[in-house]
Amino acid sequence: MTSLTPKPSQIESWDRLPSDWQNDERMDALFSFFKDRDLNAVHYDAKMKFWSETIIDYCEDHGLLQIDMPTIVSRFRRKGRTPKCLDKIFEELTKQNRLISTNDYANSQQSWSSWTFNKLASPLTGWMSPRTPIDQEVFIIKELVDKKAQQVIDTLQSNVYVPTFDCVVSFSTFIDTCRRCTLIDENSINLIISTLTKDKKILIDHIGDAKDVKVVKFIMPGTSIVRPLTEIETSVLLLRHSKQRLEEQLKKTDQQIEGLLADIYRHLKNSNRTAAKKLLRKKKLLELEHDKKENMIEHLNSVLTQIEQTDCSSLIINAYSSGVQAHKELLRKNGLTPDAVEDMIDEVHEMLDTQNEIDEALRRPVTNDTTDMTELEDELEELLKQPIPPTPATSLPINVDIINTPIADDVIKPPETDPFADLELRLQKLGVQEPEHVWLVKFPHKDNYLLHIQKSFPLIDLLQHDYDQSSYVFLIPNNYLSDFTHFIHRLHGSYRIITNNPEKTWKKSQRRSKRWVPSDNPLDQTYYQHFLSYDEQQDWYNLLKTSLLTKKFIRSYTIGHTYENRTLTIIKILGHSHRRHQQRKYAIYIDGGMHAREWLSIGVANYILIQFLKLRKTNVKVREILYNFDIYMLPLMNPDGYEFSRHENRLWRKNRSPTTHSDFWNGDQSCYGIDLNRNFPYEWNNTIGASDHACSHSYRGPSPASENEVISVVTFLRQQQLSNQKFYAYFNLHAYGRFWLLPWTYSLSKKVSNYDELFNRSSKVVSSVMKKTYRVGQASRLLYPCTGTSIDFAATLMPHAMTFELSPMFKGLPMCFDQNKTLDDTCTVGFLTDPKEIEIDGTEIFNAIVEYMYSIIRDRCL
Ligand SMILES: [Zn+2]
Incomplete structure (x- = not known):
C-alpha cells in the first residue's frame, strides 16, 4: 500500500499518545476484533470512542487530511501487533460523515471543474467501481479539512485592511498562505481549494486582457459567501500586479547596470576606450529605461494610495458599476449628487487608462534612439578622470587586497568643501518641522526590521507594531519619505499612507466638546x-x-x-x-x-x-x-x-527639555525632549532600542x-x-x-x-x-x-x-484619525482614545x- 503521507512517524514519539498505550491488558482488548455490541454496549462504545478520537487526533497532529486503513493499521503497530478492529471504526466514522470516501467527495465537488486531487490519490483505488472495499478506500477527514480551510481563510482575512479590494489575492499568494498554514503537499492544498470553493468561501478567476492573471477572491470578514469580482477589485489587482512586475524588472536592470559598470572599468583599466564606450552607451540606455520604470512605479504608488484612501467612495462605485439599485440608497446616505458619482466613475476609468499605459510600457522593448552622443562622450571623460577602483582579486581575502593596493593621492585627499552642503543639511533638518506622515508598513517576513530602521532612520517614530503579523505603524518625517520608500521596497514590504497631515486631523478630533465643570467632590x-x-x-x-x-x-x-x-x-x-x-x-x-x-x-x-x-x-x-x-x-x-x-x-512622546541639538538646529522641535x-x-x-540621536523619539x-x-x-x-x-x-x-x-x-x-x-x-x-x-x-x-x-x-x-x-x-491596523469617519474594523483608535x-x-x-x-x-x- 502506498501511503498518502510523505513520511511515516514512530507512534511512540507522538506527544498525545493516550496513556492507555502502556497498559498491555487494556491494549489487548482495544486491539482485538469487535464483539457484538449487544454483549457489552459500554465496552463497545468506549472502544469506538478511543479509536475514533485517537485516529483523528493523530491525523491532526501529523497534518493528515486524508487517510486509508492500511496506513493507519501500520502506524498503530504495537509490540509487533496491529489493531484488528479498524474496519468497524472506519465504517462508523463514515456513517457519521466524519470520514468521506474520496470518491464520494470528488463527485460532490461539481463546481470545481479542474478538480485534480482524485488523480493524485491512492493508486490502489478502483475509482470506477461503485463499491470499493473499505480497506482499499481513501477517506477525507471532514472535520480536519474544515478546520484547515477556516485557518486559511482566517490567515487571508488577517491581511485585509480595505475590505473593498483587499479580499483578492494572486493565486501564488493564496498558495503561499496555504503553505503557511502547514499544508505541505499538493493533494492537501487541492483538497482545501475544493472545499473552500464548494462552500463559496473562495472563487478562482482569471483577469487581465489576456485573462492570464490567476486570482483568488475570498469572503470579506463578517460575510458568509464570496461575491463575484468587482471592477474596482480587478483594477486594483492589475495595478498591484503591474507594480510587482515593474519592480522585478527594475531589480534586473539594476544588476545589469552594475555588471556593465564593472566591465567598463575593466576596459578602461586595459585602455580599451572603444569597448568601454560601447558598453557605456548600453548602460546609458538601461539607465533611461530604469528611470522610466522608477517613475512609473512612483506613479503607480500614488494612484494606489489614492484609491486606497477613497475606500468609502469605492463602495459607491461598486454599487454603481454593478448596476445595483442599492446605489441610490448609498448616494442618499452619503449626501452625494449624481455628479459626484460621475466623477468617481471617471476616476475608475482614469485608473484603467493608467493600467493600459503601464501594460504598454511593460511590453515595450528597450529603445535605441534617444542617447545624445556628446553626453556619452562627456560621461566617458568623467569616468576616465575618476580613479579606477581596484578589481578585487578573487583568490585573496578582501582586506589583503586593500593593503596591497597602492592608494592614489587624490583618493585620500578630502573632497573640496561644497558651499551648499551645509545649506542642504540645514534644509533637510528643517524638513522635520513639515507635516509628518503616518504609514502602515508590512513586511513579508518576521525579522528584526526595527533595528535596521533605527540605525538608518533615527527620526522615524514607531507608533505601534505587531511582530507576528510583521506590520508596523510609523510616524515619518517628510525628508525621509523617499529613502524610506526605497528601504521598504528593497525588503519587499508594502506600505499605505494613513495620513499625510496628522496634525490637522487630530487637532480637530481631540477638541473637548463640552466645557468641563469641576466638582466639589474629589471622588466624583x-x-x-x-x-x-x-x-x-x-x-x-x-x-x-x-x-x-x-x-x-x-x-x-x-x-x-x-x-x-x-x-x-x-x-x-x-x-x-x-x-x-x-x-x-x-x-x-x-x-x-x-x-x-x-x-x-x-x-x-x-x-x-x-x-x-x-x-x-x-x-x-x-x-x-x-x-x-x-x-x-x-x-x-x-x-x-x-x-x-x-x-x-x-503624538509627542518625550519630555520638553532642550538637547544639545536644539539650539544648533534652530527651533527644530523634534530635537527637544528625552524619552523618559x-x-x-x-x-x-x-543602547538597544534606545537612541543616542537627540532628534529620535526614543532619545535616551x-x-x-x-x-x-x-x-x-x-x-x-x-x-x-x-x-x-x-x-x-x-x-x-x-x-x-x-x-x-x-x-x-x-x-x-x-x-x-x-x-x-x-x-x-x-x-x-x-x-x-x-x-x-x-x-x-x-x-x-x-x-x-x-x-x-x-x-x-x-x-x-x-x-x-x-x-x-x-x-x-494592536491588530496591525492603522489609527483612525478622523472622528467623522465611522469607526469600523479597518482602523484603530490607537493613542487617540475616547475619554469614555x-x-x-x-x-x-x-x-x-x-x-x-x-x-x-x-x-x-x-
Ligand atoms: Zn509608553
Missing part, C-alpha cells in the same frame, strides 16, 4: 471621565488634600519640577491602621503619563486613585491590601510633554537620569528603600497594545530571578479578571528590547515591577492590580 466621576489638563490635575490634587471626604486618607509630596517648571506631585493613599501592623512595612508605586501621547494612562491612574479611596472600607480585597500597603501614585510623570501633546503635537523611559539609570549605556538623553522627571522619581524610590517602609510592587502604565510586560526589558536572554513567579501570578490574574485578553510576558520579547526603562530600574529595588500597555489591542475608555480600562486595570496584590497577601509572600 468627572475626574476620570475627561482628560484633565495639567492645571486641572493640580487643582484636583488640592481638592483631594482639602476635602473632608479625602484629606484624612491621603498625603501629597512634591518630588521635583520639570524643565518648564511644572510640579511633579505624588499622592500617597494611606493604608488602614491595624494592631498587627503598627507601621506598614511595604508600599506600592503606580505611575502614568510617562509618555506624553499616552493620555489613557493618566486617566486610568486617576481612576485607580479614586477607586482605592472610594472602596478603602467597603471592598474586602481593597481593605486587606490597605492593611498591608500604602500606595504612592504619580499619575502624570511627564506634564511638559503632556501639555505639548494637548496643544502642539498630539530610556533615561532610567539601569543598563542605560547599553545625554547621561543616565539626566532628566528632572527621572532623577526625581529615582531619588524618591531610592530614599524610600532606605526608610522603614519599602516598595514592594511597581505598576507602570502605558498605552497601547494590551500587554502585561515583565522585566527585563534590556535583554532578550536574561530573566529576573523571580520571573516564573511573576509570570504565573500575572497569567492567573489575566485569566480571572481580564478575560485572557492581555498578553503576559517578558517586555523585550513581547515588544522589543530597550534600555534605561523604569521597570528595569524598579526591578533592582523591589520584587514586583511591571508595565501595562493599555487598550486598544478611561472607565472601561480603569476598571480592568484596577481589578487586575487588586487581584495581583491580594494574591500576594493570600499566598503570604510578604
Whole structure:
C-alpha cells in the first residue's frame, strides 16, 4: 500500500499518545476484533470512542487530511501487533460523515471543474467501481479539512485592511498562505481549494486582457459567501500586479547596470576606450529605461494610495458599476449628487487608462534612439578622470587586497568643501518641522526590521507594531519619505499612507466638546471621565488634600519640577491602621503619563486613585491590601510633554527639555525632549532600542537620569528603600497594545530571578479578571528590547515591577484619525482614545492590580 503521507512517524514519539498505550491488558482488548455490541454496549462504545478520537487526533497532529486503513493499521503497530478492529471504526466514522470516501467527495465537488486531487490519490483505488472495499478506500477527514480551510481563510482575512479590494489575492499568494498554514503537499492544498470553493468561501478567476492573471477572491470578514469580482477589485489587482512586475524588472536592470559598470572599468583599466564606450552607451540606455520604470512605479504608488484612501467612495462605485439599485440608497446616505458619482466613475476609468499605459510600457522593448552622443562622450571623460577602483582579486581575502593596493593621492585627499552642503543639511533638518506622515508598513517576513530602521532612520517614530503579523505603524518625517520608500521596497514590504497631515486631523478630533465643570467632590466621576489638563490635575490634587471626604486618607509630596517648571506631585493613599501592623512595612508605586501621547494612562491612574479611596472600607480585597500597603501614585510623570501633546503635537512622546541639538538646529522641535523611559539609570549605556540621536523619539538623553522627571522619581524610590517602609510592587502604565510586560526589558536572554513567579501570578490574574485578553510576558520579547526603562530600574529595588500597555489591542491596523469617519474594523483608535475608555480600562486595570496584590497577601509572600 502506498501511503498518502510523505513520511511515516514512530507512534511512540507522538506527544498525545493516550496513556492507555502502556497498559498491555487494556491494549489487548482495544486491539482485538469487535464483539457484538449487544454483549457489552459500554465496552463497545468506549472502544469506538478511543479509536475514533485517537485516529483523528493523530491525523491532526501529523497534518493528515486524508487517510486509508492500511496506513493507519501500520502506524498503530504495537509490540509487533496491529489493531484488528479498524474496519468497524472506519465504517462508523463514515456513517457519521466524519470520514468521506474520496470518491464520494470528488463527485460532490461539481463546481470545481479542474478538480485534480482524485488523480493524485491512492493508486490502489478502483475509482470506477461503485463499491470499493473499505480497506482499499481513501477517506477525507471532514472535520480536519474544515478546520484547515477556516485557518486559511482566517490567515487571508488577517491581511485585509480595505475590505473593498483587499479580499483578492494572486493565486501564488493564496498558495503561499496555504503553505503557511502547514499544508505541505499538493493533494492537501487541492483538497482545501475544493472545499473552500464548494462552500463559496473562495472563487478562482482569471483577469487581465489576456485573462492570464490567476486570482483568488475570498469572503470579506463578517460575510458568509464570496461575491463575484468587482471592477474596482480587478483594477486594483492589475495595478498591484503591474507594480510587482515593474519592480522585478527594475531589480534586473539594476544588476545589469552594475555588471556593465564593472566591465567598463575593466576596459578602461586595459585602455580599451572603444569597448568601454560601447558598453557605456548600453548602460546609458538601461539607465533611461530604469528611470522610466522608477517613475512609473512612483506613479503607480500614488494612484494606489489614492484609491486606497477613497475606500468609502469605492463602495459607491461598486454599487454603481454593478448596476445595483442599492446605489441610490448609498448616494442618499452619503449626501452625494449624481455628479459626484460621475466623477468617481471617471476616476475608475482614469485608473484603467493608467493600467493600459503601464501594460504598454511593460511590453515595450528597450529603445535605441534617444542617447545624445556628446553626453556619452562627456560621461566617458568623467569616468576616465575618476580613479579606477581596484578589481578585487578573487583568490585573496578582501582586506589583503586593500593593503596591497597602492592608494592614489587624490583618493585620500578630502573632497573640496561644497558651499551648499551645509545649506542642504540645514534644509533637510528643517524638513522635520513639515507635516509628518503616518504609514502602515508590512513586511513579508518576521525579522528584526526595527533595528535596521533605527540605525538608518533615527527620526522615524514607531507608533505601534505587531511582530507576528510583521506590520508596523510609523510616524515619518517628510525628508525621509523617499529613502524610506526605497528601504521598504528593497525588503519587499508594502506600505499605505494613513495620513499625510496628522496634525490637522487630530487637532480637530481631540477638541473637548463640552466645557468641563469641576466638582466639589474629589471622588466624583468627572475626574476620570475627561482628560484633565495639567492645571486641572493640580487643582484636583488640592481638592483631594482639602476635602473632608479625602484629606484624612491621603498625603501629597512634591518630588521635583520639570524643565518648564511644572510640579511633579505624588499622592500617597494611606493604608488602614491595624494592631498587627503598627507601621506598614511595604508600599506600592503606580505611575502614568510617562509618555506624553499616552493620555489613557493618566486617566486610568486617576481612576485607580479614586477607586482605592472610594472602596478603602467597603471592598474586602481593597481593605486587606490597605492593611498591608500604602500606595504612592504619580499619575502624570511627564506634564511638559503632556501639555505639548494637548496643544502642539498630539503624538509627542518625550519630555520638553532642550538637547544639545536644539539650539544648533534652530527651533527644530523634534530635537527637544528625552524619552523618559530610556533615561532610567539601569543598563542605560547599553543602547538597544534606545537612541543616542537627540532628534529620535526614543532619545535616551545625554547621561543616565539626566532628566528632572527621572532623577526625581529615582531619588524618591531610592530614599524610600532606605526608610522603614519599602516598595514592594511597581505598576507602570502605558498605552497601547494590551500587554502585561515583565522585566527585563534590556535583554532578550536574561530573566529576573523571580520571573516564573511573576509570570504565573500575572497569567492567573489575566485569566480571572481580564478575560485572557492581555498578553503576559517578558517586555523585550513581547515588544522589543530597550534600555534605561523604569521597570528595569524598579526591578533592582523591589520584587514586583511591571508595565501595562493599555487598550486598544494592536491588530496591525492603522489609527483612525478622523472622528467623522465611522469607526469600523479597518482602523484603530490607537493613542487617540475616547475619554469614555478611561472607565472601561480603569476598571480592568484596577481589578487586575487588586487581584495581583491580594494574591500576594493570600499566598503570604510578604
Ligand atoms: Zn509608553
